[in-house]
Amino acid sequence: MEPLEPLPVIRPMLATPGPLPGVGEEAEWAFETKWDGARCVVAVAGDGSLRLSTRAGDDVTARYPELAEIGRLLGGRAAVLDGEVVALADGRPDFGLLQRRLGVVNPRRAAQLAVRYPVHLVLFDVMHLDGRPLLALPYRDRRSLLSGLGLVGPHSSVPGYAVGHGQRAWDITLRAGFEGLVAKRLLSPYTPGIRSDQWRKIKHTPAQDVLIGGWTEGRGGIAGLPGAVLAGVEVPEGLRYVGSVGSGFSALERRDLARLLAVIPRDTSPFMNPVDLPAHWVEPRLVAEITMAGWTAAGRLRSPVWHRLRSDLTRDELGG
Structure with missing residues:
Protein backbone atom coordinates (compact mmCIF):
# COMPACT_ATOMS: atom_id res chain seq x y z
CA MET A 1 0.00 0.00 0.00
CA GLU A 2 1.32 3.41 -0.93
CA PRO A 3 1.84 5.85 1.96
CA LEU A 4 -0.84 8.48 2.40
CA GLU A 5 0.00 11.92 1.10
CA PRO A 6 0.47 14.32 4.05
CA LEU A 7 -2.21 16.96 4.38
CA PRO A 8 -1.23 20.63 4.59
CA VAL A 9 -1.46 22.50 7.88
CA ILE A 10 -3.89 25.36 7.29
CA ARG A 11 -4.69 28.02 9.87
CA PRO A 12 -8.30 29.26 9.82
CA MET A 13 -9.22 32.48 8.06
CA LEU A 14 -10.61 35.07 10.49
CA ALA A 15 -13.41 37.61 10.21
CA THR A 16 -13.22 41.33 10.97
CA PRO A 17 -15.89 42.96 13.16
CA GLY A 18 -17.96 45.24 10.98
CA PRO A 19 -21.39 46.36 9.82
CA LEU A 20 -23.78 44.56 7.52
CA PRO A 21 -22.96 45.21 3.86
CA GLY A 22 -25.16 47.95 2.43
CA VAL A 23 -28.21 47.27 0.30
CA GLY A 24 -26.36 48.28 -2.84
CA GLU A 25 -23.62 45.68 -2.33
CA GLU A 26 -25.27 42.86 -0.40
CA ALA A 27 -25.83 40.79 -3.56
CA GLU A 28 -22.05 40.23 -3.54
CA TRP A 29 -22.18 38.68 -0.06
CA ALA A 30 -23.24 35.43 1.56
CA PHE A 31 -24.68 35.45 5.08
CA GLU A 32 -24.09 32.61 7.53
CA GLY A 166 -28.56 40.61 4.87
CA GLN A 167 -31.15 42.47 6.94
CA ARG A 168 -33.58 39.57 6.67
CA ALA A 169 -30.86 37.13 7.76
CA TRP A 170 -30.03 39.46 10.65
CA ASP A 171 -33.66 39.56 11.81
CA ILE A 172 -34.09 35.78 11.57
CA THR A 173 -30.96 34.98 13.58
CA LEU A 174 -31.88 37.62 16.16
CA ARG A 175 -35.36 36.13 16.70
CA ALA A 176 -33.91 32.61 16.83
CA GLY A 177 -31.47 33.54 19.58
CA PHE A 178 -28.21 33.07 17.66
CA GLU A 179 -25.08 35.11 18.33
CA GLY A 180 -25.14 36.99 15.04
CA LEU A 181 -24.06 36.72 11.40
CA VAL A 182 -20.89 36.23 9.40
CA ALA A 183 -20.96 37.97 6.02
CA LYS A 184 -18.56 36.56 3.40
CA ARG A 185 -17.88 37.91 -0.06
CA LEU A 186 -18.93 35.37 -2.67
CA LEU A 187 -15.67 35.88 -4.57
CA SER A 188 -13.36 35.85 -1.53
CA PRO A 189 -10.41 33.44 -1.52
CA TYR A 190 -9.42 31.62 1.66
CA THR A 191 -6.53 33.44 3.36
CA PRO A 192 -5.16 31.22 6.18
CA GLY A 193 -4.48 32.91 9.50
CA ILE A 194 -5.49 36.35 8.22
CA ARG A 195 -8.19 38.52 9.70
CA SER A 196 -9.74 39.67 6.44
CA ASP A 197 -12.33 42.31 5.61
CA GLN A 198 -13.66 39.84 3.03
CA TRP A 199 -15.35 38.16 6.00
CA ARG A 200 -17.28 40.28 8.51
CA LYS A 201 -18.69 39.18 11.84
CA ILE A 202 -21.70 41.08 13.10
CA LYS A 203 -22.89 40.26 16.61
CA HIS A 204 -26.36 41.00 17.89
CA THR A 205 -24.98 42.27 21.20
CA PRO A 206 -21.75 44.32 21.31
CA ALA A 207 -19.08 42.11 22.81
CA GLN A 208 -15.43 42.48 23.70
CA ASP A 209 -12.66 40.02 24.49
CA VAL A 210 -10.66 41.25 27.49
CA LEU A 211 -7.75 40.05 29.61
CA ILE A 212 -8.28 39.57 33.34
CA GLY A 213 -5.57 41.43 35.26
CA GLY A 214 -7.04 41.27 38.75
CA TRP A 215 -10.15 40.78 40.84
CA THR A 216 -11.99 42.24 43.79
CA GLU A 217 -13.57 40.17 46.56
CA GLY A 218 -17.29 39.66 46.77
CA ARG A 219 -19.40 40.36 49.84
CA GLY A 220 -22.01 38.42 51.75
CA GLY A 221 -22.74 35.08 50.17
CA ILE A 222 -19.81 35.39 47.74
CA ALA A 223 -17.21 36.48 50.30
CA GLY A 224 -13.80 35.09 49.36
CA LEU A 225 -14.84 34.65 45.72
CA PRO A 226 -14.40 37.13 42.87
CA GLY A 227 -17.06 39.82 43.12
CA ALA A 228 -15.70 41.46 39.98
CA VAL A 229 -12.83 40.96 37.57
CA LEU A 230 -10.63 43.80 36.34
CA ALA A 231 -10.56 43.92 32.55
CA GLY A 232 -7.84 45.12 30.20
CA VAL A 233 -7.20 45.37 26.48
CA GLU A 234 -3.85 45.31 24.69
CA VAL A 235 -2.55 48.60 23.28
CA PRO A 236 0.94 49.34 21.91
CA GLU A 237 1.99 50.77 25.28
CA GLY A 238 0.85 47.72 27.27
CA LEU A 239 -2.31 46.44 28.96
CA ARG A 240 -4.87 49.22 29.44
CA TYR A 241 -7.41 48.91 32.25
CA VAL A 242 -10.92 49.41 30.86
CA GLY A 243 -13.15 48.68 33.85
CA SER A 244 -14.46 46.10 36.28
CA VAL A 245 -17.04 43.45 35.43
CA GLY A 246 -19.16 42.26 38.33
CA SER A 247 -22.49 41.07 36.93
CA GLY A 248 -23.55 38.09 34.85
CA PHE A 249 -21.65 35.39 36.75
CA SER A 250 -23.24 32.15 37.87
CA ALA A 251 -22.24 30.69 41.24
CA LEU A 252 -20.33 27.95 39.42
CA GLU A 253 -18.44 30.47 37.29
CA ARG A 254 -17.35 32.41 40.36
CA ARG A 255 -16.00 29.24 41.98
CA ASP A 256 -14.22 28.18 38.79
CA LEU A 257 -12.69 31.64 38.41
CA ALA A 258 -11.47 31.63 42.01
CA ARG A 259 -9.69 28.33 41.35
CA LEU A 260 -8.07 29.56 38.11
CA LEU A 261 -7.04 32.96 39.47
CA ALA A 262 -5.48 31.42 42.59
CA VAL A 263 -2.65 29.86 40.54
CA ILE A 264 -1.58 33.03 38.66
CA PRO A 265 -1.14 35.70 41.39
CA ARG A 266 1.31 38.59 41.09
CA ASP A 267 2.40 41.35 43.47
CA THR A 268 1.89 44.36 41.22
CA SER A 269 -0.73 45.62 38.80
CA PRO A 270 -0.29 44.40 35.20
CA PHE A 271 -2.09 47.50 33.91
CA MET A 272 -0.29 50.51 32.45
CA ASN A 273 -2.86 52.95 33.90
CA PRO A 274 -4.06 53.38 37.49
CA VAL A 275 -6.78 51.19 39.03
CA ASP A 276 -8.51 52.85 41.98
CA LEU A 277 -9.79 49.62 43.56
CA PRO A 278 -8.51 47.31 46.30
CA ALA A 279 -7.56 44.39 44.07
CA HIS A 280 -5.85 41.04 43.96
CA TRP A 281 -3.50 41.19 40.94
CA VAL A 282 -3.01 38.26 38.58
CA GLU A 283 -0.94 37.51 35.51
CA PRO A 284 -3.11 38.55 32.52
CA ARG A 285 -3.41 35.12 30.93
CA LEU A 286 -7.14 34.44 31.08
CA VAL A 287 -9.33 35.77 28.26
CA ALA A 288 -12.97 36.63 28.93
CA GLU A 289 -15.77 37.73 26.64
CA ILE A 290 -18.08 40.40 28.01
CA THR A 291 -21.11 42.13 26.56
CA MET A 292 -21.58 45.85 26.98
CA ALA A 293 -23.64 48.87 26.03
CA GLY A 294 -20.59 50.46 24.39
CA TRP A 295 -17.60 52.60 25.43
CA THR A 296 -17.52 55.73 27.58
CA ALA A 297 -15.73 58.88 26.47
CA ALA A 298 -12.91 57.91 28.86
CA GLY A 299 -12.43 54.57 27.11
CA ARG A 300 -14.12 52.46 29.79
CA LEU A 301 -16.64 49.68 29.29
CA ARG A 302 -20.22 50.92 29.60
CA SER A 303 -22.51 48.55 31.57
CA PRO A 304 -20.32 45.46 31.08
CA VAL A 305 -21.79 42.02 31.78
CA TRP A 306 -19.83 38.78 32.03
CA HIS A 307 -20.59 36.39 29.17
CA ARG A 308 -18.01 33.59 29.34
CA LEU A 309 -14.42 32.62 29.90
CA ARG A 310 -12.70 32.14 26.53
CA SER A 311 -10.81 28.96 27.36
CA ASP A 312 -10.36 28.49 23.60
CA LEU A 313 -8.21 31.65 23.35
CA THR A 314 -4.87 32.75 24.74
CA ARG A 315 -3.44 36.25 25.19
CA ASP A 316 -1.25 35.82 22.11
CA GLU A 317 -4.31 35.07 19.94
CA LEU A 318 -6.31 38.19 20.78
CA GLY A 319 -4.72 40.24 18.05
CA GLY A 320 -5.15 37.57 15.37
Whole structure:
Protein backbone atom coordinates (compact mmCIF):
# COMPACT_ATOMS: atom_id res chain seq x y z
CA MET A 1 0.00 0.00 0.00
CA GLU A 2 1.32 3.41 -0.93
CA PRO A 3 1.84 5.85 1.96
CA LEU A 4 -0.84 8.48 2.40
CA GLU A 5 0.00 11.92 1.10
CA PRO A 6 0.47 14.32 4.05
CA LEU A 7 -2.21 16.96 4.38
CA PRO A 8 -1.23 20.63 4.59
CA VAL A 9 -1.46 22.50 7.88
CA ILE A 10 -3.89 25.36 7.29
CA ARG A 11 -4.69 28.02 9.87
CA PRO A 12 -8.30 29.26 9.82
CA MET A 13 -9.22 32.48 8.06
CA LEU A 14 -10.61 35.07 10.49
CA ALA A 15 -13.41 37.61 10.21
CA THR A 16 -13.22 41.33 10.97
CA PRO A 17 -15.89 42.96 13.16
CA GLY A 18 -17.96 45.24 10.98
CA PRO A 19 -21.39 46.36 9.82
CA LEU A 20 -23.78 44.56 7.52
CA PRO A 21 -22.96 45.21 3.86
CA GLY A 22 -25.16 47.95 2.43
CA VAL A 23 -28.21 47.27 0.30
CA GLY A 24 -26.36 48.28 -2.84
CA GLU A 25 -23.62 45.68 -2.33
CA GLU A 26 -25.27 42.86 -0.40
CA ALA A 27 -25.83 40.79 -3.56
CA GLU A 28 -22.05 40.23 -3.54
CA TRP A 29 -22.18 38.68 -0.06
CA ALA A 30 -23.24 35.43 1.56
CA PHE A 31 -24.68 35.45 5.08
CA GLU A 32 -24.09 32.61 7.53
CA THR A 33 -25.24 32.11 11.10
CA LYS A 34 -22.53 32.94 13.64
CA TRP A 35 -22.10 29.94 15.91
CA ASP A 36 -21.11 30.34 19.56
CA GLY A 37 -18.52 27.57 19.86
CA ALA A 38 -14.85 26.70 19.33
CA ARG A 39 -13.25 27.05 15.89
CA CYS A 40 -11.83 23.81 14.53
CA VAL A 41 -9.84 22.76 11.44
CA VAL A 42 -10.43 19.13 10.46
CA ALA A 43 -7.77 17.32 8.42
CA VAL A 44 -9.03 13.95 7.15
CA ALA A 45 -6.70 11.49 5.46
CA GLY A 46 -7.76 9.03 2.75
CA ASP A 47 -7.97 6.19 5.29
CA GLY A 48 -10.56 8.08 7.33
CA SER A 49 -8.21 9.09 10.15
CA LEU A 50 -8.50 12.70 11.18
CA ARG A 51 -6.85 15.45 13.19
CA LEU A 52 -8.83 18.22 14.85
CA SER A 53 -6.94 21.46 15.49
CA THR A 54 -7.83 24.63 17.37
CA ARG A 55 -7.36 28.13 16.03
CA ALA A 56 -3.91 28.11 17.62
CA GLY A 57 -3.01 24.79 15.98
CA ASP A 58 -3.35 22.61 19.10
CA ASP A 59 -4.37 18.99 18.51
CA VAL A 60 -7.75 18.31 20.17
CA THR A 61 -8.66 15.10 18.33
CA ALA A 62 -8.93 13.07 21.54
CA ARG A 63 -11.25 15.67 23.08
CA TYR A 64 -14.12 14.95 20.65
CA PRO A 65 -14.24 11.20 19.85
CA GLU A 66 -17.76 11.47 18.40
CA LEU A 67 -16.41 13.58 15.53
CA ALA A 68 -14.57 10.57 14.11
CA GLU A 69 -17.71 10.14 11.99
CA ILE A 70 -16.35 12.81 9.62
CA GLY A 71 -13.74 10.34 8.33
CA ARG A 72 -16.40 7.72 7.65
CA LEU A 73 -18.72 10.18 5.93
CA LEU A 74 -15.98 11.26 3.51
CA GLY A 75 -15.68 7.66 2.29
CA GLY A 76 -11.98 7.64 1.47
CA ARG A 77 -11.65 11.21 0.27
CA ALA A 78 -8.93 13.38 1.81
CA ALA A 79 -9.86 16.89 2.87
CA VAL A 80 -9.06 19.83 5.12
CA LEU A 81 -12.25 21.41 6.44
CA ASP A 82 -13.14 24.49 8.48
CA GLY A 83 -15.89 24.59 11.06
CA GLU A 84 -17.09 25.28 14.58
CA VAL A 85 -17.55 22.78 17.39
CA VAL A 86 -20.74 23.57 19.31
CA ALA A 87 -22.85 22.03 22.05
CA LEU A 88 -26.53 22.37 21.27
CA ALA A 89 -29.46 22.96 23.62
CA ASP A 90 -32.88 23.18 21.97
CA GLY A 91 -31.17 23.57 18.60
CA ARG A 92 -29.05 26.57 19.63
CA PRO A 93 -25.41 26.69 20.74
CA ASP A 94 -24.81 26.68 24.50
CA PHE A 95 -21.22 27.63 25.28
CA GLY A 96 -21.74 26.69 28.92
CA LEU A 97 -22.31 23.08 27.85
CA LEU A 98 -19.33 23.18 25.52
CA GLN A 99 -17.08 24.33 28.36
CA ARG A 100 -17.58 20.92 29.98
CA ARG A 101 -15.66 19.45 27.03
CA LEU A 102 -12.88 22.02 26.74
CA GLY A 103 -9.51 21.15 28.25
CA VAL A 104 -10.24 17.42 28.58
CA VAL A 105 -7.17 15.36 27.62
CA ASN A 106 -7.94 11.95 29.10
CA PRO A 107 -9.46 9.74 26.35
CA ARG A 108 -11.61 7.76 28.79
CA ARG A 109 -13.02 10.94 30.33
CA ALA A 110 -13.58 12.42 26.85
CA ALA A 111 -15.57 9.31 25.85
CA GLN A 112 -17.74 9.62 28.96
CA LEU A 113 -18.42 13.28 28.32
CA ALA A 114 -19.21 12.57 24.65
CA VAL A 115 -22.20 10.55 25.86
CA ARG A 116 -23.38 13.08 28.45
CA TYR A 117 -22.60 16.30 26.56
CA PRO A 118 -22.23 15.47 22.84
CA VAL A 119 -20.90 18.10 20.48
CA HIS A 120 -21.82 18.94 16.91
CA LEU A 121 -19.46 20.09 14.17
CA VAL A 122 -20.84 22.83 11.94
CA LEU A 123 -18.83 22.86 8.71
CA PHE A 124 -18.65 25.97 6.52
CA ASP A 125 -15.56 25.68 4.30
CA VAL A 126 -13.20 23.27 2.54
CA MET A 127 -9.61 24.34 1.87
CA HIS A 128 -8.05 21.19 0.41
CA LEU A 129 -9.72 18.20 -1.30
CA ASP A 130 -8.34 15.02 -2.88
CA GLY A 131 -4.83 16.47 -3.07
CA ARG A 132 -6.00 19.73 -4.62
CA PRO A 133 -5.54 23.08 -2.84
CA LEU A 134 -8.70 25.19 -2.92
CA LEU A 135 -7.52 28.37 -1.22
CA ALA A 136 -7.61 30.46 -4.39
CA LEU A 137 -11.13 29.37 -5.33
CA PRO A 138 -13.91 31.85 -4.53
CA TYR A 139 -16.07 31.20 -1.49
CA ARG A 140 -19.14 30.22 -3.52
CA ASP A 141 -17.19 27.49 -5.36
CA ARG A 142 -15.69 26.11 -2.14
CA ARG A 143 -19.13 26.03 -0.56
CA SER A 144 -20.51 24.17 -3.57
CA LEU A 145 -17.80 21.52 -3.21
CA LEU A 146 -18.41 21.28 0.54
CA SER A 147 -22.14 20.77 0.06
CA GLY A 148 -21.45 17.83 -2.24
CA LEU A 149 -19.34 15.90 0.27
CA GLY A 150 -22.27 14.40 2.18
CA LEU A 151 -21.04 15.54 5.59
CA VAL A 152 -24.39 15.27 7.35
CA GLY A 153 -24.45 12.92 10.32
CA PRO A 154 -25.51 12.67 13.96
CA HIS A 155 -22.66 14.98 14.98
CA SER A 156 -22.03 17.07 11.86
CA SER A 157 -23.80 19.28 9.36
CA VAL A 158 -23.24 21.82 6.58
CA PRO A 159 -25.78 24.61 7.19
CA GLY A 160 -26.87 26.66 4.24
CA TYR A 161 -26.29 30.37 3.69
CA ALA A 162 -28.23 33.24 2.17
CA VAL A 163 -27.04 35.37 -0.73
CA GLY A 164 -28.07 39.00 -0.33
CA HIS A 165 -30.96 39.80 2.03
CA GLY A 166 -28.56 40.61 4.87
CA GLN A 167 -31.15 42.47 6.94
CA ARG A 168 -33.58 39.57 6.67
CA ALA A 169 -30.86 37.13 7.76
CA TRP A 170 -30.03 39.46 10.65
CA ASP A 171 -33.66 39.56 11.81
CA ILE A 172 -34.09 35.78 11.57
CA THR A 173 -30.96 34.98 13.58
CA LEU A 174 -31.88 37.62 16.16
CA ARG A 175 -35.36 36.13 16.70
CA ALA A 176 -33.91 32.61 16.83
CA GLY A 177 -31.47 33.54 19.58
CA PHE A 178 -28.21 33.07 17.66
CA GLU A 179 -25.08 35.11 18.33
CA GLY A 180 -25.14 36.99 15.04
CA LEU A 181 -24.06 36.72 11.40
CA VAL A 182 -20.89 36.23 9.40
CA ALA A 183 -20.96 37.97 6.02
CA LYS A 184 -18.56 36.56 3.40
CA ARG A 185 -17.88 37.91 -0.06
CA LEU A 186 -18.93 35.37 -2.67
CA LEU A 187 -15.67 35.88 -4.57
CA SER A 188 -13.36 35.85 -1.53
CA PRO A 189 -10.41 33.44 -1.52
CA TYR A 190 -9.42 31.62 1.66
CA THR A 191 -6.53 33.44 3.36
CA PRO A 192 -5.16 31.22 6.18
CA GLY A 193 -4.48 32.91 9.50
CA ILE A 194 -5.49 36.35 8.22
CA ARG A 195 -8.19 38.52 9.70
CA SER A 196 -9.74 39.67 6.44
CA ASP A 197 -12.33 42.31 5.61
CA GLN A 198 -13.66 39.84 3.03
CA TRP A 199 -15.35 38.16 6.00
CA ARG A 200 -17.28 40.28 8.51
CA LYS A 201 -18.69 39.18 11.84
CA ILE A 202 -21.70 41.08 13.10
CA LYS A 203 -22.89 40.26 16.61
CA HIS A 204 -26.36 41.00 17.89
CA THR A 205 -24.98 42.27 21.20
CA PRO A 206 -21.75 44.32 21.31
CA ALA A 207 -19.08 42.11 22.81
CA GLN A 208 -15.43 42.48 23.70
CA ASP A 209 -12.66 40.02 24.49
CA VAL A 210 -10.66 41.25 27.49
CA LEU A 211 -7.75 40.05 29.61
CA ILE A 212 -8.28 39.57 33.34
CA GLY A 213 -5.57 41.43 35.26
CA GLY A 214 -7.04 41.27 38.75
CA TRP A 215 -10.15 40.78 40.84
CA THR A 216 -11.99 42.24 43.79
CA GLU A 217 -13.57 40.17 46.56
CA GLY A 218 -17.29 39.66 46.77
CA ARG A 219 -19.40 40.36 49.84
CA GLY A 220 -22.01 38.42 51.75
CA GLY A 221 -22.74 35.08 50.17
CA ILE A 222 -19.81 35.39 47.74
CA ALA A 223 -17.21 36.48 50.30
CA GLY A 224 -13.80 35.09 49.36
CA LEU A 225 -14.84 34.65 45.72
CA PRO A 226 -14.40 37.13 42.87
CA GLY A 227 -17.06 39.82 43.12
CA ALA A 228 -15.70 41.46 39.98
CA VAL A 229 -12.83 40.96 37.57
CA LEU A 230 -10.63 43.80 36.34
CA ALA A 231 -10.56 43.92 32.55
CA GLY A 232 -7.84 45.12 30.20
CA VAL A 233 -7.20 45.37 26.48
CA GLU A 234 -3.85 45.31 24.69
CA VAL A 235 -2.55 48.60 23.28
CA PRO A 236 0.94 49.34 21.91
CA GLU A 237 1.99 50.77 25.28
CA GLY A 238 0.85 47.72 27.27
CA LEU A 239 -2.31 46.44 28.96
CA ARG A 240 -4.87 49.22 29.44
CA TYR A 241 -7.41 48.91 32.25
CA VAL A 242 -10.92 49.41 30.86
CA GLY A 243 -13.15 48.68 33.85
CA SER A 244 -14.46 46.10 36.28
CA VAL A 245 -17.04 43.45 35.43
CA GLY A 246 -19.16 42.26 38.33
CA SER A 247 -22.49 41.07 36.93
CA GLY A 248 -23.55 38.09 34.85
CA PHE A 249 -21.65 35.39 36.75
CA SER A 250 -23.24 32.15 37.87
CA ALA A 251 -22.24 30.69 41.24
CA LEU A 252 -20.33 27.95 39.42
CA GLU A 253 -18.44 30.47 37.29
CA ARG A 254 -17.35 32.41 40.36
CA ARG A 255 -16.00 29.24 41.98
CA ASP A 256 -14.22 28.18 38.79
CA LEU A 257 -12.69 31.64 38.41
CA ALA A 258 -11.47 31.63 42.01
CA ARG A 259 -9.69 28.33 41.35
CA LEU A 260 -8.07 29.56 38.11
CA LEU A 261 -7.04 32.96 39.47
CA ALA A 262 -5.48 31.42 42.59
CA VAL A 263 -2.65 29.86 40.54
CA ILE A 264 -1.58 33.03 38.66
CA PRO A 265 -1.14 35.70 41.39
CA ARG A 266 1.31 38.59 41.09
CA ASP A 267 2.40 41.35 43.47
CA THR A 268 1.89 44.36 41.22
CA SER A 269 -0.73 45.62 38.80
CA PRO A 270 -0.29 44.40 35.20
CA PHE A 271 -2.09 47.50 33.91
CA MET A 272 -0.29 50.51 32.45
CA ASN A 273 -2.86 52.95 33.90
CA PRO A 274 -4.06 53.38 37.49
CA VAL A 275 -6.78 51.19 39.03
CA ASP A 276 -8.51 52.85 41.98
CA LEU A 277 -9.79 49.62 43.56
CA PRO A 278 -8.51 47.31 46.30
CA ALA A 279 -7.56 44.39 44.07
CA HIS A 280 -5.85 41.04 43.96
CA TRP A 281 -3.50 41.19 40.94
CA VAL A 282 -3.01 38.26 38.58
CA GLU A 283 -0.94 37.51 35.51
CA PRO A 284 -3.11 38.55 32.52
CA ARG A 285 -3.41 35.12 30.93
CA LEU A 286 -7.14 34.44 31.08
CA VAL A 287 -9.33 35.77 28.26
CA ALA A 288 -12.97 36.63 28.93
CA GLU A 289 -15.77 37.73 26.64
CA ILE A 290 -18.08 40.40 28.01
CA THR A 291 -21.11 42.13 26.56
CA MET A 292 -21.58 45.85 26.98
CA ALA A 293 -23.64 48.87 26.03
CA GLY A 294 -20.59 50.46 24.39
CA TRP A 295 -17.60 52.60 25.43
CA THR A 296 -17.52 55.73 27.58
CA ALA A 297 -15.73 58.88 26.47
CA ALA A 298 -12.91 57.91 28.86
CA GLY A 299 -12.43 54.57 27.11
CA ARG A 300 -14.12 52.46 29.79
CA LEU A 301 -16.64 49.68 29.29
CA ARG A 302 -20.22 50.92 29.60
CA SER A 303 -22.51 48.55 31.57
CA PRO A 304 -20.32 45.46 31.08
CA VAL A 305 -21.79 42.02 31.78
CA TRP A 306 -19.83 38.78 32.03
CA HIS A 307 -20.59 36.39 29.17
CA ARG A 308 -18.01 33.59 29.34
CA LEU A 309 -14.42 32.62 29.90
CA ARG A 310 -12.70 32.14 26.53
CA SER A 311 -10.81 28.96 27.36
CA ASP A 312 -10.36 28.49 23.60
CA LEU A 313 -8.21 31.65 23.35
CA THR A 314 -4.87 32.75 24.74
CA ARG A 315 -3.44 36.25 25.19
CA ASP A 316 -1.25 35.82 22.11
CA GLU A 317 -4.31 35.07 19.94
CA LEU A 318 -6.31 38.19 20.78
CA GLY A 319 -4.72 40.24 18.05
CA GLY A 320 -5.15 37.57 15.37
